[in-house]
Amino acid sequence: MSKVHANKAKTQSYLDRYMEGVGKRNPGEPEFVQAVFEVASTIFPFIADKPIYHEMQILERMAEPERVISFRVPWTDDKGNIRTNRGWRVQFNSAIGPYKGGIRFHPSVNQSILKFLGFEQTFKNSLTGLPMGGGKGGANFNPKGKSDLEVMRFCQSFVTELYRHIGEDTDIPAGDIGVGGREIGFMFGQYKRITNRFVGVLTGKGLEFGGSKMRTEATGYGAVFYLENMLKHHGEGLEDKTVLISGSGNVATYAAEKAIHLGAKPLTMSDSSGFIHCAQGFTEEQVNWIKELKEVRRGRIHEAADEFNNITFHKGERPWGVEGNCIIPSATQNEVSGKDAESLIKNGTSYVAEAANMPCEQEAIDAFMQANIKFGPAKAVNAGGVGVSGLEMSQNSARIAWEEDHLRELLENMMRDIHASCVEYGSEGGGTVNYLKGANIAGFVKVADAMLSYGHV
Ligand code: NDP
Ligand code: 2IT
Numbered sequence: 001m002s003k004v005h006a007n008k009a010k011t012q013s014y015l016d017r018y019m020e021g022v023g024k025r026n027p028g029e030p031e032f033v034q035a036v037f038e039v040a041s042t043i044f045p046f047i048a049d050k051p052i053y054h055e056m057q058i059l060e061r062m063a064e065p066e067r068v069i070s071f072r073v074p075w076t077d078d079k080g081n082i083r084t085n086r087g088w089r090v091q092f093n094s095a096i097g098p099y100k101g102g103i104r105f106h107p108s109v110n111q112s113i114l115k116f117l118g119f120e121q122t123f124k125n126s127l128t129g130l131p132m133g134g135g136k137g138g139a140n141f142n143p144k145g146k147s148d149l150e151v152m153r154f155c156q157s158f159v160t161e162l163y164r165h166i167g168e169d170t171d172i173p174a175g176d177i178g179v180g181g182r183e184i185g186f187m188f189g190q191y192k193r194i195t196n197r198f199v200g201v202l203t204g205k206g207l208e209f210g211g212s213k214m215r216t217e218a219t220g221y222g223a224v225f226y227l228e229n230m231l232k233h234h235g236e237g238l239e240d241k242t243v244l245i246s247g248s249g250n251v252a253t254y255a256a257e258k259a260i261h262l263g264a265k266p267l268t269m270s271d272s273s274g275f276i277h278c279a280q281g282f283t284e285e286q287v288n289w290i291k292e293l294k295e296v297r298r299g300r301i302h303e304a305a306d307e308f309n310n311i312t313f314h315k316g317e318r319p320w321g322v323e324g325n326c327i328i329p330s331a332t333q334n335e336v337s338g339k340d341a342e343s344l345i346k347n348g349t350s351y352v353a354e355a356a357n358m359p360c361e362q363e364a365i366d367a368f369m370q371a372n373i374k375f376g377p378a379k380a381v382n383a384g385g386v387g388v389s390g391l392e393m394s395q396n397s398a399r400i401a402w403e404e405d406h407l408r409e410l411l412e413n414m415m416r417d418i419h420a421s422c423v424e425y426g427s428e429g430g431g432t433v434n435y436l437k438g439a440n441i442a443g444f445v446k447v448a449d450a451m452l453s454y455g456h457v
Contacts, residue, residue: 029112089137092118095450099135102176123443124379130390155186200396203389212392214407220254222384223355229419239263244324247331268319326351329359338363354378380439
C-alpha cells in the first residue's frame with residue numbers, strides 16, 4: 001500500500017471509530033449524528049497531520065454541548081384549557097463568544113434537532129468573523145392555527161423560564177422556524193418585564209426597540225449574495241438564471257426578492273402542503289403578496305395559485321422535479337433527498353445554495369459532489385442572518401443604530417469574505433472548490449484554536 005493510501009485508510013478508521021462513539025453517546029438523535037458526520041468527515045483529513053487536535057480531544061469535546069437545558073412550558077389556550085409543551089436551550093459552544101442562535105417553534109422540535117442546529121451554529125458563527133459562540137433553542141409548540149393571544153401567552157411562559165439562562169453577554173437567542181418579529185417582540189417584552197433591564201438579549205427585534213435594519217432580509221439576501229459569489233468565481237452571473245426555492249417564510253421570500261433584484265428568475269416556492277410554480281419567474285409584486293399571505297394572514301401557499309393565473313400549485317410535492325439552474329432550499333432539514341438530487345442533476349441544475357439548515361441529506365450531498373455540482377453548505381450560505389444579528393448586538397451595546405445602506409454593505413462584504421474563506425480552505429486544484437470542506441475547516445480552526453488556549457475545559 002502506498003503511504004498516501006495508508007494515511008487515508010488510517011484517517012478513515014479514526015473517523016469510523018469517532019462516529020461510532022458519537023452514535024453510541026447520542027442514541028435516538030439521527031439529525032445530530034448526521035450533522036456531526038458532515039463536519040467530521042472533512043475535518044479528520046484536515047487534522048491528520050496536526051496531532052495536537054487529536055491529543056487535546058478537540059473533536060470529541062466539540063461534539064458535546066456545554067449545556068442542554070430543558071423545561072416545562074405551561075400555557076392556557078383561548079378556551080381556557082391548560083396546555084403543556086417542552087422547551088429547550090442548547091448552549092453548545094462558547095469558545096469564541098457568548099452562545100448565539102435562533103429559537104424554533106415547530107411540532108417536530110426535539111433534542112436531536114436542536115443539538116444539530118446548535119452544533120452547526122458554532123461553525124457558522126465562527127465563519128462570520130464575529131465573536132459569537134453557538135446555541136439553539138425552541139419548543140415543540142405548533143404556532144399554526146393559534147391566535148395572537150395564544151402565541152403571546154406561550155412566548156411569555158417560555159421566557160419566564162428561559163430568562164434565567166440567557167443574557168446579553170451570556171446567550172442571545174433570535175428567530176428561526178415559527179419565530180419571527182411577532183414572537184421576538186413578545187419574548188423581549190417579557191424578558192424586560194421580569195428583569196427590569198433593557199438590553200440586547202435577543203436579536204431580530206422590532207426597529208422601535210433596538211432591532212437592526214437589514215436583519216429581516218439578512219438570511220435570504222445573504223444566501224443570494226453567496227450564490228452570486230459562487231457563480232462569479234466560476235465565471236458566471238445571476239442574470240437570467242432560473243432558481244428553485246423551497247419554503248415561503250422569512251428566508252425563502254427574501255431570497256426570492258434578492259434573486260429578482262439581481263436579474264435571476266425564481267420559479268418556485270413552497271410550504272409543508274406543496275409547492276407553487278411560475279414558469280416566467282415570480283415578480284416582485286407576487287413575492288410581496290406571498291410575504292403578506294404568510295406573515296400577516298398566515299395562509300397556505302395554494303392561495304397564491306388561486307390569486308395569480310400564471311402560478312400553479314402542486315399539492316404534497318417539493319419543487320425538485322422542476323428544471324432550474326440553481327436551487328436555494330429554504331424550508332427545513334432533510335428536504336432534498338438523494339433521489340431529488342438525481343432528478344435535479346438530470347435536469348441540469350449546476351449550483352446548490354443551502355439557505356435552510358442541513359436541507360440536503362448526506363446522499364444528496366454525495367450525489368451533488370460526484371456530479372461536480374457547486375455545493376454551498378448552509379453554515380456558509382445562510383450565515384448572513386446571524387451575521388447581521390451580531391451587528392445588532394454591536395449596535396445595542398453601543399446604543400446606536402446604523403443606516404440601512406451601511407448594513408447592506410457590511411452584509412455583502414461578510415458574504416464575500418465567507419465565500420473567500422471557503423475557497424481558501426476548500427480549493428482542490430484544477431479550479432475545483434469543495435465548499436463543504438472549505439466552510440467546515442474555516443469555521444473549525446478558530447473555535448478549535450480558542451479551545452486549545454483554554455486547556456482542558
Ligand atoms: P419560517 O418559519 O419563516 O418559514 C419556514 C418555511 O419552511 C415555511 O414555508 C414552512 O412551511 C416551511 N417548513 C417548515 N418546516 C417544514 C417541514 N417540516 N416540511 C415542509 N416545509 C416546512 O422559517 P425561516 O424562513 O426563518 O427558516 C427556514 C430555514 O432557514 C430553517 O431551516 C432555518 O433553520 C433556516 N435559517 C433561518 C434563519 C433566519 O434568520 N430566520 C437564519 C439561518 C437559517 P409551513 O408554513 O407549512 O410550515
Ligand atoms: O440558523 C440561524 O443561523 C438562525 N436561525 C439565526 C440565528 C441568529 O442568532 O440570528
